Amino acid sequence: MSTIARLALDRGAPPWLFGSALLATAPHALHQPVWLSLFSGLLLVWAAWLWWRDARLPGRWLLIGLVVLACAGILLEFRTLFGRDAGVGLLVILASMKLLEMRSRRDAMVIVILDYFLLLTHYFFSQSIPTGLWLLLSIWLVTAALIRVSGGAACRPVPTLRHAGTLLAQALPFMIVLYLLFPRVSGPLWGLPQDAHSGKTGLSDTMSPGSIADLVQSGAIAFRVRFDGEPPPRQQLYWRGPVMELFDGRIWRPHPGPTTAERIEALSPPITYETTLEAHSQRWLLALDAPATLPADTALNGTLTVLRRQSVDQRRRVALSSALSYRFNPDERPPVITRNLALPAGINPRSRALAESWRQRDASPQAIVDQALRLFAGNEFSYTLRPPLLGDNGLDQFLFETRRGFCEHYAAAFVFLMRAAGVPARVVGGYQGGEMNPLDGYLVVRQSDAHAWAEIWVAGRGWVRVDPTSVVAPARLEAGIADALPQGEPLPALIQIRADWLRTLRHRWEAVNNAWNQHILGYDPQRQRELLSRLGLPDADWRQLAFVLAAICALLLAVVTAWTLYQRPRRDPASQLWQDALRHLRRRQVDCAPWETPLALLARVESTQPALVPAFRRVVEAYLGTRYGEQQHQLDALRQAVKQLP
Known part of the structure; x- marks a missing residue:
């Protein structure tokens, strides 16, 4: 170990390290287990208490026992010591434990390096603007801690913080150049295990009573849409997700086997739009x-x-076009028709009997649809996020007893009735509507816009959308979920904002976030290629990019170096001339100690080098004259006296 590494820390350095460790680890408390945050927090408090009391640090065997205990806890919590969540949790604990063996500058340097790495791990969980601002503040203070540890007790807080800010400002141009020109990758920079994408919320590929109602209680953004022209009316904004054709009496699921080729006939001009889809860990x-x-x-799956x-495990921006009026599979294959008429045996007998009575009266699909919609419109059905629990014959209970449900209840009941009456039908999951942000022109679709509707198949017309919710709660399609539900429903507060100024504030914040997502986080390989084309490098390979990066970084380094040298304190002319005189004395074997005054040096020269006394006396008198007399006149005399030294 080197001499510098063995130097003990001065007493003023640990608080900087405690603060930097707190900034680097605190945001992880938002997503890691509570016990882990409490454990790492107790370790930090313990280390600070030992420093405050100037007490002895714990021994090696106690620390080893704590490491074993922490590893066992993480293994029990995550069933592994590897992966994103387990790895970051282990790193947080080890960084906190390092504070308990902080004896030397080497230990302090290890803590600072761990803090830098911990700051990087925050982007594994969030890449939002608040996270970026927090990391800027944290990296500034961690860099200040590094300067304080390196500089020792002579460093004062304000100059140390100013020095750290200057270093970060000097690094900013290099960061921008590397961000723009370093080759981009289409996936995550680090190949993370499966748990890197765990916890994603969104529309599921199954539907049961309450599944969409639970999702609607989230105000998180599902995707954003920018239309090339005028956006369609809200009532036509049906965003299709999974199509569910199989029903086991409670849960609807997509058909797992191969699907038939789709045959689409557009009956209206297509509209073009770009969708920015948030990660939801599904393929659609x-x-x-x-x-x-x-x-x-991408491809259509036949439904x-x-x-x-591959699944959407990170934010994706895709360009699409759609025809809002269309005819889809007017001549469907018999296996598909059979599949969409199937019902489990022995359940919901009252619903079957009702559907059979409709078919006996008029077997045409349109007449049966009209009967079902009249049932929903005229029997005091209510639209709610808190329907009562249903039993084995849940649809019978819903249709004839409770009559309280959300969109999945109405879609499931409608499809069941259609199949029981001999009309092929299926459930479609997705989103309906959205809110236009007037500040950036993007349509924002939230999880609270999740919806389920039905499709029936009619010979010659193909699959036709029918939304039974539209007759129970017309406001759901016309104005949105907040206007369709009665007061007191558990909607997210973000959706229930009525005040204009609060809504404007939310629009501004979401527009800023969207700009961050589109232009900063959305800077992908395609965007980089477009930038390089504008710079005259349309087909640049890694060699050309490396050369351009090296050239620009060298130029920036030269500019920063020149600016630093220009800002360097300049020595006054009298001091420069005095140093020239001292160099003359050194050549005559006369050294001047740093603490020795000019008159004391003159007295020593008189005793050791009498021949130099007359010339050096003129130098001393002229130098003292520049300090206490008329500087310009004496400066000329000093310059002449130095030239006359032998």
Whole structure:
């Protein structure tokens, strides 16, 4: 170990390290287990208490026992010591434990490096603007802690913070250049295990009573849409997700087998739009019915759902077009018809009997649909997020007893009635509507806009959308979920904002977030290629990019170096001339100690080098004259006296 590494920390350094460790670890408390946050917090408090009391640090065996205990806790919590969540949790605890063996500058340097790495791990969980601002503040203070540890007790707080800010400002141009020109990757920079995408919320590929009602209580943004022209009316904004054809009496699921090829006839001009889809860990994209053009890595699955080859595990921006009026599969294959008529045996007998009575009266699909919609419109059905629990014959209970439900109840009951009456039908999950942000022109679709509706198949017309919710709660389609539900429903506060100034404030914040997502986080390989093309490098490979990066960084380094040298304190002319005189004395074997005054040095020269006394006396008198007399006159005399030294 080197001499510098063995130097003990001065007493003023640990508070800087405690503060930097707190800033680096505190945001992880938002997503890691409570016990882990409490454990790491207790370790930090313990270390601070030992410093305050100037007490002895714990021994090695106690620390080893704590490490074993922490590893066992993480293993029990996450069932592994690897992966994003377990790895970050272990790093937080080890960084806190390092504070308990902080004896030397080397230990302090290790803590600072751990803090830098911990700051990086925050982007594994969030890449929002608040996270970025917190990390800027944290990296500034961690850098100040590094300067304080390196500089020792002579460093004062304000100059240390100013020095750290200057270093970060000097690094900013390099950061921008590397961000713009360093080769981008289409996926995450680090290959993380499966748990890197855990916890994503959004529309599920199954539907049961209450599933969509639970999702609607979230105000999180599902996706944003920018239309190339005028957006369609709200009532036409049906964003299709999974199509569910299989029913086991309670849960609706998509058909797992291969689907038939889709046959779409557009009856209206297509509208084009760009969707920025948040990660939801499913394969489907959410397109308006019916998709006309698709991105390169997607395809229709035969039920008009747009699917990617891989799940959407990070924010995606895709360009689409859709024809809002269309005819879809007017001549459907018999296996599909059979599948969408199937019902489990022995359940919901009253619903079956009602549907059979409709068919006996008029077997045409339109007449049966009209009967079902009249049932929902004229029997005091209510639209609510808090329906009562249903039993084995849940649809019978819903239709004839409770008559309280959300969109999944109405869609499921309608499809069941259609199938029981001999009309092929299925459930479609997705989103309906959205809110236009007037500040940036994006339509914002939230999880609270999640919806379920039905499709029936009519010979010659194909699959036709029918939304039974529209007759129970027309405001759901016309104005949104907040206007469709009665007071007291558990909607997120963000959706219930009525005051204009609060709504404007929310629009501004969401517009800023959208700009951050589109232009900063959304700077992908395609955007980089577009930038390089504008810079005259349309087909740049890694060698050209490396050369451009090296050239620009060298130029920036030269500019920063020149600015630093320009800002360097300048020595006054009298001091420079005095140093020249001292160099003359050194050549005559006369050294001057740093603390020795000019008159004391002259007295020593008189005793050791008498031959130099007359010339050096003139130098001393002229130098003292520059300090206490007329500086310019004496400066000329000093310059002449130095030239006359032998």
